[in-house]
Amino acid sequence: MADPVFFGIRHHGPGSAAALVAGLDELCPVQVLIEGPADATDLLGLLASPAMRPPVALLAYPPDDPAKTSFWPFAEFSPEYQATCWAVRHGVPVSFIDLPSQAHFQEPADEPGRQHTDPIAMLAKAAGYEDGESWWADLVEQNPAPGPIFAAIAAAMGEVRADELATPEPFEARREAHMRLAIGEAVKSATGPVAVVCGAWHVPALAAKHTIAADKATLGPLPRQKSQLTWAPWTSPRLALAVGYGAGVAAPGWCAHLWDTRGRADGPSVWLTRIARVLRAKGHLISTASLIEAQRLAVALAVMRDRPQPGFEELQEACIACLFNGEPLLWRLIEDELLLGNDVGEIPADVPLAPLISDFQAQVRAAKLKLEALERELSVDLRSDSGLTRSTLLHRLNILSVPWGRLIDAGRTRGTFREKWMLAFDPAFTVELVTKLVYGPTIEQAASGVLAEQFDAATTLSGLANGVRDALTAALPAAVDHGLDLLAKRAALSSDCQDILSTLPPLADVLRYGQARAIDLGSLGDLTDHLIVEASINLVYAARGLDAEGAEQLAGLIERADAGIRLIQPSPDVLDAWTRGLKASLDDGQCTPRAAGCVASLLYESGDLGAGEAVDLLSLRLSPGTTVVDAAGFLEGFFVSSARRLIHDDGLRSAVDGWLIGLDEEDFMAYLPLMRRVLSSLDSMERKHLMAAIQGKRPHLPSGLELAPDDGAGWAAHFTVLAGILTGAPQ
Numbered sequence: 001m002a003d004p005v006f007f008g009i010r011h012h013g014p015g016s017a018a019a020l021v022a023g024l025d026e027l028c029p030v031q032v033l034i035e036g037p038a039d040a041t042d043l044l045g046l047l048a049s050p051a052m053r054p055p056v057a058l059l060a061y062p063p064d065d066p067a068k069t070s071f072w073p074f075a076e077f078s079p080e081y082q083a084t085c086w087a088v089r090h091g092v093p094v095s096f097i098d099l100p101s102q103a104h105f106q107e108p109a110d111e112p113g114r115q116h117t118d119p120i121a122m123l124a125k126a127a128g129y130e131d132g133e134s135w136w137a138d139l140v141e142q143n144p145a146p147g148p149i150f151a152a153i154a155a156a157m158g159e160v161r162a163d164e165l166a167t168p169e170p171f172e173a174r175r176e177a178h179m180r181l182a183i184g185e186a187v188k189s190a191t192g193p194v195a196v197v198c199g200a201w202h203v204p205a206l207a208a209k210h211t212i213a214a215d216k217a218t219l220g221p222l223p224r225q226k227s228q229l230t231w232a233p234w235t236s237p238r239l240a241l242a243v244g245y246g247a248g249v250a251a252p253g254w255c256a257h258l259w260d261t262r263g264r265a266d267g268p269s270v271w272l273t274r275i276a277r278v279l280r281a282k283g284h285l286i287s288t289a290s291l292i293e294a295q296r297l298a299v300a301l302a303v304m305r306d307r308p309q310p311g312f313e314e315l316q317e318a319c320i321a322c323l324f325n326g327e328p329l330l331w332r333l334i335e336d337e338l339l340l341g342n343d344v345g346e347i348p349a350d351v352p353l354a355p356l357i358s359d360f361q362a363q364v365r366a367a368k369l370k371l372e373a374l375e376r377e378l379s380v381d382l383r384s385d386s387g388l389t390r391s392t393l394l395h396r397l398n399i400l401s402v403p404w405g406r407l408i409d410a411g412r413t414r415g416t417f418r419e420k421w422m423l424a425f426d427p428a429f430t431v432e433l434v435t436k437l438v439y440g441p442t443i444e445q446a447a448s449g450v451l452a453e454q455f456d457a458a459t460t461l462s463g464l465a466n467g468v469r470d471a472l473t474a475a476l477p478a479a480v481d482h483g484l485d486l487l488a489k490r491a492a493l494s495s496d497c498q499d500i501l502s503t504l505p506p507l508a509d510v511l512r513y514g515q516a517r518a519i520d521l522g523s524l525g526d527l528t529d530h531l532i533v534e535a536s537i538n539l540v541y542a543a544r545g546l547d548a549e550g551a552e553q554l555a556g557l558i559e560r561a562d563a564g565i566r567l568i569q570p571s572p573d574v575l576d577a578w579t580r581g582l583k584a585s586l587d588d589g590q591c592t593p594r595a596a597g598c599v600a601s602l603l604y605e606s607g608d609l610g611a612g613e614a615v616d617l618l619s620l621r622l623s624p625g626t627t628v629v630d631a632a633g634f635l636e637g638f639f640v641s642s643a644r645r646l647i648h649d650d651g652l653r654s655a656v657d658g659w660l661i662g663l664d665e666e667d668f669m670a671y672l673p674l675m676r677r678v679l680s681s682l683d684s685m686e687r688k689h690l691m692a693a694i695q696g697k698r699p700h701l702p703s704g705l706e707l708a709p710d711d712g713a714g715w716a717a718h719f720t721v722l723a724g725i726l727t728g729a730p731q
Contacts, residue, residue, distance in 0.1 A: 002193050004183050005029065006207055007079075008153045008200030010136065012239060012249045014077035014259035019149050020197065024086050030192035032087040033183060034080050035199060036072055036096035037104070040229050044096060047074065047081060047231075048088035051348035054081060055234035055252075057427060059354075060101030061434050063228050069431045070104040073234050075252065077259035083197045097182035097196075099175050102223040123156050138307055158204040165205060176205040177218040184212065230353050232430040235373040236341035251339040254312050268298055268310045275319055278334045286323060294322040337374060344371040344425060355441035356433045363393050363443055371425040378405065378421045391419055395474035396447040400436050402429040444476065451479040455486050461494055461531075462502035468524075469506045488527055491534070497542035500535045501557040507531070508564030529574045532565060536581025543585045543595040548633075551594035555637055558582075558595065562602050579608050593621070593630040597637020605642070615651040622659035628667055631659070632674050639678045647690045657694070 005027055009016035024032070036044070040058055047056070054076045061069040074081040087094035124135030139149070168176065179198065183206065186194050198206060239252040249255050257274070261267035272294055276286045298310035298318035307314070316331065324330040347353070353361070364371065367390045369378075380387035394405035405421040439449030451471050458464045464487045471479035487503075494500060507528045539558070546554060565578055585591050586599045600617055603609035609617070621634040635656075639646070646653045660668065682690065 002187070002190070004033075004187055004194045004196045006154060006203045007083075007150050007195060007197045008157060008203035009079035009197060011080075011199060012073075012075055012078050012252070012255060013136070014255045014262065015136075017077050017079040017082045017259065018262045020079045021082050021086060023150060024083065024195060027193050027195055028090075029195035030092060030190050031186055032083055032092055032094040032195045032197065033097045033179075033186055034083055034094065034197045035098050035179065035202065036080065037098055037101040037229075038096050038178070038182065039100040039102070039227060040072075041095045043229055043231065044084055044094055045088055046348070046351055048085045049348050049351075051346070052231070052351075053346040054078070055236055055239060055343060056345040056347060057232050057234040057430075058229065059232045059431070059434065060104070060227050060229045061354075062102075062105055062225055063437075064226075065105075068105045069434050070101060071232075071431065073239060075234075075236070075239055075255070077255050079197060083195070095182070095186070097179045097186075099178045100222060101227045101229060102225045103174070105223070105225060105227070122160055138311070153200050154203045154207065157200050161201070161204045165208065168205065173218055174220065176202060177210070177215040179206055180210055181212065181215050181219070228354065230357070231347050231351050232353075232357060232427065233345040233347055233371060234427045235345070235371075235425060236343040237336075237373045238427045240340055251312065252343075253337075253339045253341040256341060256343075268315060269295060271315055272298075272319070275315075275323070275334065275338060278337055279323065282333060290322050294318040297321060340373070342372055342374045344373055354434055354437060356437050356443065356446055357430055359442045360397075360430075360433055367393050369393075369423070372423065373425055375422055375424045377408075378423050380419050380421065382417045382419065387419075391473075392475045393443070394421055395470070396443050396476070397429075399447040399450055399470055399474055399476075400433065400443070402432050404429055447474055448476045448479040451476060452482050455479070455483045458486070460502070461487065461491060461496075461499045462506065464490065465503040465506040465510075469510045472510050484524060484527070488523075491527065491531055495534070495538055497535055497538035498554060498557055500531050500538070501554075501561040503531055504528070504535065504561040505564040508568045511568045528568070529570055532570060532574050533577045535561065536577045539581045540584045540588050540591070543592055543599075544588070544590040546592040546595065548594070551592040551633065554592075554595050555598035558598055559602070566606070579603070579606070583608070593633030594637045597621075597634035597639075599637075600634075601638045601642055611649070611651055615655050618652060618655040619658065622655065628670060632671060636674055636678060643678050643682055644686055647686060647693055650693075653693060 007020050007023055009020055034044070037058070037060060040060065043058065046052060054074055057071045057073040059069055059071050076082075084094055086092075127135050129135040129138075179196075179202070183194070183196055196206065236252040236256070239255075240250060254271075257271055258267070261270050264270075272291050276291055279286050294315075295318070298314040301314040301317060302308075302310040305314070310318075320326060320328050320331055347361070368386065369390060378390070380390050382388050382391060394407075397404050398407075404425050405423050408420050408422050433446075436446045436450065439453075440446040448471075451467055455464060455467055458467065464483055468480060468483040468487060471483055491500075491503075507524065511525060511528060543554060562578075562582075565575070569575075570578075582599045582603055586596055586603065591599075600609060600614065604611075604614045618634075618638065622631050626634075646656065660671075679687070679690075
């Protein structure tokens with residue numbers, strides 16, 4: 001029985017992986033033991049499958065509570081991955097020896113433990129380095145002749161953990177006790193050397209002598225909770241410390257480069273070539289001469305710093321100096337693509353997956369989409385089968401809280417036959433899918449189940465209407481039926497005008513957008529007609545006695561509801577009912593001025609309020625007998641979203657002119673903030689046209705601003721202030 005041989009590695013360390021493979025070739029062990037969940041050993045051999053393309057992650061979750069998912073990522077340059085491939089390639093048994101995955105479901109909350117110091121940082125400081133990354137890179141990752149590195153690491157870690165070994169953190173102590181017991185069992189039955197691949201931090205504890213009884217006492221009973229395990233695709237950005245796995249690396253792209261160029265002298269040149277390729281793809285002119293100068297500077301910096309060869313810091317500084325003209329900000333243009341990468345792993349078809357993940361992969365293949373970590377724009381045409389398939393999948397995934405695709409320019413694309421998406425895949429989406437298993441085994445069933453639950457919990461008609469829209473756009477007929485049934489029942493009992501008004505835009509969106517998807521809208525049109533009539537009846541009461549905030553909120557709801565109604569073009573009877581409701585609110589003496597102004601504006605826009613009537617109404621509402629607050633509210637409601645009418649409508653402009661001229665100086669100054677807000681929606685050209693119209697000229701751009709002759713001092717003073725607002729001159 002031989003003693004085990006410990007290989008203390010750095011998780012995701014390419015130098016560790018290269019040294020490990022060389023060490024295994026030299027040792028020729030009869031068994032390989034790896035730090036990892038022991039109950040996943042049966043899946044470990046799949047990691048070495050030729051069809052398995054890292055980065056990938058081992059997922060473990062309790063079937064009754066998938067939200068507690070734990071994961072163990074592997075990259076091509078991960079030592080654990082290379083050890084597994086070595087073992088499979090040489091026909092040597094390979095096993096995980098850490099606590100089973102169930103123990104990780106229960107770990108932190110009630111057992112916070114003690115946080116030990118970063119051992120790499122401690123060793124780096126002792127060696128005179130400012131940070132652990134540079135020390136590790138020189139010692140392992142970029143050292144062309146590291147020597148007996150694993151013995152040196154074990155000795156160094158023994159010094160670092162000398163005080164901590166006597167009283168380790170409880171959960172870590174259980175892990176190490178479990179691994180020691182597994183190592184003891186393997187060594188007992190082995191006919192040759194046994195290789196143990198584990199994090200360097202654990203080597204002193206695993207090599208220490210403990211009795212079996214003491215380890216069993218430390219370990220205690222293992223949890224009996226069931227665990228479901230599978231493999232899932234991962235991405236290179238998720239290997240980074242900032243966005244994922246706690247034992248990750250800051251720059252997966254750099255680690256991949258080190259692995260790909262291991263043993264080669266041209267590593268720095270290859271990295272600079274890659275930088276040049278990324279920059280040129282972004283339209284930057286990078287000359288060969290500049291690259292040569294960057295190479296020379298990087299080598300010089302490495303010599304000055306007594307490093308074995310240019311590392312990441314030297315190459316970055318050389319690039320900034322020679323390629324970016326000394327501007328560090330330009331580095332940010334390429335650092336994500338360069339350092340994080342865009343790799344997404346692939347899982348063999350015969351790997352047992354959670355059913356929802358399996359269906360997701362099948363749907364991705366059917367949609368002919370590619371999982372990519374960095375953002376990529378996608379345009380789809382809903383008139384084609386492929387476009388509709390892609391759109392449906394992305395909408396269903398959004399319902400499942402998996403925003404692989406983000407709909408952009410939604411206001412312009414909705415209601416048309418085209419959609420524009422921004423795609424960016426995150427492996428956390430896979431974990432999210434696992435948590436949705438309780439709703440169904442397929443993407444369609446799970447999305448329908450999520451919406452059904454949301455429908456039952458909805459407290460407003462607008463919430464239901466938005467859900468129905470989501471169900472229709474995601475082609476989920478079961479959820480549509482359930483949502484429409486609840487919407488119809490609750491609409492029959494509702495008289496909350498604001499809730500009904502907020503319901504109309506999403507329903508109008510559905511009626512219009514459904515035309516692009518060939519969806520059977522059934523009774524949705526009748527329900528929408530009912531809600532329009534109901535809102536029309538209750539509008540006059542909803543607009544009474546509101547404070548400023550409530551009036552502004554209602555005005556916004558009325559505007560959006562009116563836009564939706566005009567969009568779907570309901571029957572003449574329904575449209576007449578809506579018009580009567582607007583007019584009743586306008587004629588009601590108790591209607592809040594802000595809402596009344598909004599209603600008047602909509603009626604004027606639709607032609608239901610004539611030009612002469614509008615001028616008379618505006619003159620009346622802005623007459624001297626009206627309070628400043630009421631006049632301001634009506635004016636804002638009428639013009640805040642349609643100030644450009646003042647350019648072309650002489651009557652309206654004259655009414656406003658007359659009102660402004662009739663104001664005394666104090667009231668005029670009080671109204672200035674309102675005028676600024678009303679006119680803020682105009683662009684520079686529209687402001688110039690309005691300025692010309694106020695001067696009584698044709699609406700063309702004048703050569704300069706001149707006061708019209710024969711006007712009184714009041715007009716001149718007001719004109720000067722308004723001209724300043726329109727031209728942006730300081731007041």
